[in-house]
Amino acid sequence: MKQNNLFTALLCFFLLFSLNTTAQLQTPQASAKATVMQRIGVTDISVTYSRPSVNGRDLWGNLVPYGMNNLGFGTATAAPWRAGANENTTITFANDASVEGKTIKAGTYGLFFEVKPNNQATLILSHDTQAWGSFFYDKNHDALRADITTTEAPHHELLTFEFSNITPTSAVLSLVWGEKAFPVNISVNTTQIVLDDFKAKSTGQFGFNRQNWEQAAAYALNNGGDLNEALTWIDGAIAGNFYSQKNFNNVAIKAQILNKMGRTDEYASLMDEAAGMANKQQLNALGYQMIAAKDYDRAEKYFKQNIANHPEDPNGYDSLGECYKNMGDTKNAIKYFKKSLSMNPPANVKANSEKHLKELGAL
Incomplete structure (x- = not known):
């Protein structure tokens, strides 16, 4: 019994000694x-x-x-x-x-x-x-x-x-x-890093998703990437692969790539095709894109098409009013802004129409 107690005491001593010689208290550094x-x-x-x-x-x-x-x-x-x-x-x-x-x-x-x-x-x-x-x-x-x-x-x-x-x-x-x-x-070189990452992933499961090819093509278009490469990617999203599907988004992206490459006739044709596939919000956005490009004829055409499809939507008339204002056609601009206000528009549309009418001196 005494031997067991002695053994236990010695074991505790050596464990304590070992802990004391190896453990260190963590204290904050001056810096x-x-x-x-x-x-x-x-x-x-x-x-x-x-x-x-x-x-x-x-x-x-x-x-x-x-x-x-x-x-x-x-x-x-x-x-x-x-x-x-x-x-x-x-x-x-x-x-x-x-x-x-x-x-x-x-x-x-x-x-x-x-x-x-x-x-x-x-x-x-x-x-x-x-x-x-x-x-x-x-x-x-x-x-x-x-x-x-x-x-x-x-x-x-x-x-x-x-x-x-x-x-x-x-x-x-x-x-x-x-x-x-x-x-x-x-x-x-953020553009190169993003596109290199896409290309590295595109041979795996990531590349089996049409939207990823559309996103990469759009990123290259808007950030100084290789337009020929972007055109290949968007063409693959539109047709030729098991995941391909032509839709408003990829047709519009392809049109913008062609426009940036100077292929304006193909661009115009594809923009009209995209407009035919667009929902209300997409067609409205397309009209504003045409205003930004100063292609007022197409902007007017797309806004009028939206009004024909959705005659009950005051935003369509407000947008057409902006188109005419940018064209310098004050008479029609006032007409369509007032038409929008007569339809009890949402607050944001009402504020926009009123702002433009004030700028035109008609409110």
Whole structure:
């Protein structure tokens, strides 16, 4: 019995000793870790970094020395600034991108700066992503270097990465600390990324859906894609495949592709065919599309066709009034706006007719 108690006590001692020597209490770091992410088009770009504070210190040329420096530790004798604290800052691109006009492949990179006097700096993206700071920086592992100009900024006590000037194809990533900002221009070929993704998926189950081919053709049409390729895709949606079906949507898309290619006679014929297949909302939208294209004859034709099909709908008369207003036919514009108002239209249609009548001095 005593031996069993002794064994139990020794076992507890060794377990406690083992836990004490391996377990560590997690405590907050002085420079908290953060991640900022921005989607540009369909491309996610994220930066993971640690955020030191200014804490009254003289930053540039002092705490952060200019140039490449021997930090007195590690293997690097000429190291850049780690662009943060603790582990080296990293940036991840979900797709290929352009940084300051230079191509960078999709992936994760260490992010450093060589800070220089006179508002100059060099951005360095490195294949090293697991280092502590820049103590082991090796220029042979650089993936990209780009010179930038720093700018003045409102005071940021904590080092901050932020995105601004965001468009579907570009953004500016800035490191801001103290009163200095390090802006970096990033761009992506969103159209190519979207269409390459479609082509990669189109040989699988994704490609067995007619609507996906229509969507890809429309995207290429509206975003500077290859029109010949778009025409092939929309033709496949219309006929020739087991999923093909001619409808208003794909005929209208094909017509717009042909128009953009300069094949105007084919465009006109197909637009009329699409109009014959359209429901009330589609035909109305088609009329406005013709107004935007300044093809007023077709706009008038489509709106009148909608009124003939749906004589009880005040929106049809309101839309025809807009057509005549754009044509400069004030008399007919007033006539059809007033006709719309006489039919107790919905609030949005009433407001539109009244607005145009006021503009025409008829209300």
